[in-house]
Amino acid sequence: MQYLNYCVALMHFTPTNIEDLPTPCCLIDKAKMQRNIARLSAHIGNLQCTLRPHVKTHKSIEVTQTIIDAGNVKGITVSTLKEADYFFKHGMDDILYAVGITPNKIAHVAQLIQQGCDLTVVIDNEDMLSLIFEKMAQHNCVFKVIIELDTDGHRSGVNPHTDTLISIAKHISNSAHAKFEGVMTHAGESYACFTEKAKQDMAAQERDLTLHAVKRLFEEGIHCNTVSIGSTPTAFAVDQLDGITEVRAGVYVFFDLVMAGLGVCDVDDIAMSVLGTVIGHQKDKGWVITDAGWMAMSRDRGTADHVQDYGYGLVAPSSSHNTRYIMSDANQEHGIITAASNASPETPSESQSKSTDGIFTHFPAAKAVEILPNHACATAAQYSHYYVVENGVAVDKWHSVTGW
Numbered sequence: 001m002q003y004l005n006y007c008v009a010l011m012h013f014t015p016t017n018i019e020d021l022p023t024p025c026c027l028i029d030k031a032k033m034q035r036n037i038a039r040l041s042a043h044i045g046n047l048q049c050t051l052r053p054h055v056k057t058h059k060s061i062e063v064t065q066t067i068i069d070a071g072n073v074k075g076i077t078v079s080t081l082k083e084a085d086y087f088f089k090h091g092m093d094d095i096l097y098a099v100g101i102t103p104n105k106i107a108h109v110a111q112l113i114q115q116g117c118d119l120t121v122v123i124d125n126e127d128m129l130s131l132i133f134e135k136m137a138q139h140n141c142v143f144k145v146i147i148e149l150d151t152d153g154h155r156s157g158v159n160p161h162t163d164t165l166i167s168i169a170k171h172i173s174n175s176a177h178a179k180f181e182g183v184m185t186h187a188g189e190s191y192a193c194f195t196e197k198a199k200q201d202m203a204a205q206e207r208d209l210t211l212h213a214v215k216r217l218f219e220e221g222i223h224c225n226t227v228s229i230g231s232t233p234t235a236f237a238v239d240q241l242d243g244i245t246e247v248r249a250g251v252y253v254f255f256d257l258v259m260a261g262l263g264v265c266d267v268d269d270i271a272m273s274v275l276g277t278v279i280g281h282q283k284d285k286g287w288v289i290t291d292a293g294w295m296a297m298s299r300d301r302g303t304a305d306h307v308q309d310y311g312y313g314l315v316a317p318s319s320s321h322n323t324r325y326i327m328s329d330a331n332q333e334h335g336i337i338t339a340a341s342n343a344s345p346e347t348p349s350e351s352q353s354k355s356t357d358g359i360f361t362h363f364p365a366a367k368a369v370e371i372l373p374n375h376a377c378a379t380a381a382q383y384s385h386y387y388v389v390e391n392g393v394a395v396d397k398w399h400s401v402t403g404w
């Protein structure tokens with residue numbers, strides 16, 4: 001009954017001024033989100049390719065529908081099988097589960113396939129093959145499998161130059177239970193590319209090493225139906241996609257301070273924020289305390305190695321104050337807002353010696369404070385719903401599917 005009331009509440013959302021929302025909560029600026037989505041859809045369309053958006057950023061069917069409406073979309077990418085369940089239930093039937101598959105998830109994958117979901121799984125480990133084949137054999141279906149490539153030394157994947165690539169592909173192709181589908185890679189090292197040239201070089205490397213793997217497999221008589229690459233910085237930097245069947249990106253829908261620091265977007269493009277309320281002042285220290293701590297922002301300190309380190313987040317720039325304010329420190333349910341220096345993260349004690357003129361005027365008790373996140377995916381994952389904002393008013397409430 002409680003759940004039913006919750007669903008009814010979601011369906012009938014009464015427009016609310018954001019100052020009246022319960023805090024902390026997560027806001028989506030709808031116009032900015034639509035603009036960000038349109039930007040990548042147009043870029044990938046101009047390159048005659050299609051997008052397979054990574055929905056882990058928002059885990060929301062409404063955001064996904066907005067991406068589909070913008071065009072050039074072929075299927076979705078998920079990071080959990082719970083996301084796969086949720087999006088399949090909402091009509092998305094072409095899904096790439098882009099985290100290395102394990103034997104204990106095969107029964108769940110089989111269930112989705114048997115219900116009609118065109119679900120593809122990923123592998124990069126030869127030792128895993130026999131273990132998953134054994135589990136696959138227990139189900140009456142064929143599992144589509146993609147090999148993950150390591151094109152930047154960032155995380156997982158098979159080196160495209162190695163014999164292991166060919167060996168894994170042959171094993172999959174020869175299996176009665178699996179169908180070899182192709183290759184995918186994610187150039188996570190693009191998050192360390194601060195210049196345009198560095199991003200373009202990383203995008204070319206991600207694409208070219210992937211195409212090298214495709215060529216090597218072809219020479220062995222193995223065809224790749226799917227050739228999938230992508231991260232937000234490389235998706236925007238890439239200038240040619242011949243031979244690539246799809247581009248994956250996720251965080252571009254909201255952007256965040258990490259993407260702004262890399263020059264992929266401006267701070268003003270960031271479409272997601274956390275709303276907190278001022279709960280106190282520590283006047284001797286120059287601190288404003290809010291009810292949005294690290295549970296509200298996540299622990300992600302993605303800008304820590306950037307020229308502009310924003311601590312746990314940047315108070316949304318406003319015409320009412322010229323000074324930049326950041327969440328310089330955080331406890332679980334407390335955020336500490338201080339004036340920011342231009343260059344570095346301040347510890348609260350450093351900020352004490354600075355002028356605190358104005359901070360308590362700008363952030364009086366009970367004021368709503370909007371804070372932009374370092375990493376939108378990490379922040380969004382803290383919430384089970386978002387408030388959708390148009391012209392300063394929350395006009396809708398969208399559900400997101402958290403957990404595993």
Ligand SMILES: Cc1ncc(COP(=O)(O)O)c(C=O)c1O
Nearest residue numbers: 054098186231232248249250251
């Ligand atoms: C496998 C995979 N593909 C695509 C993406 C999307 O990249 P981004 O978050 O930069 O948009 C990610 C992000 O972590 C990923 O892990």
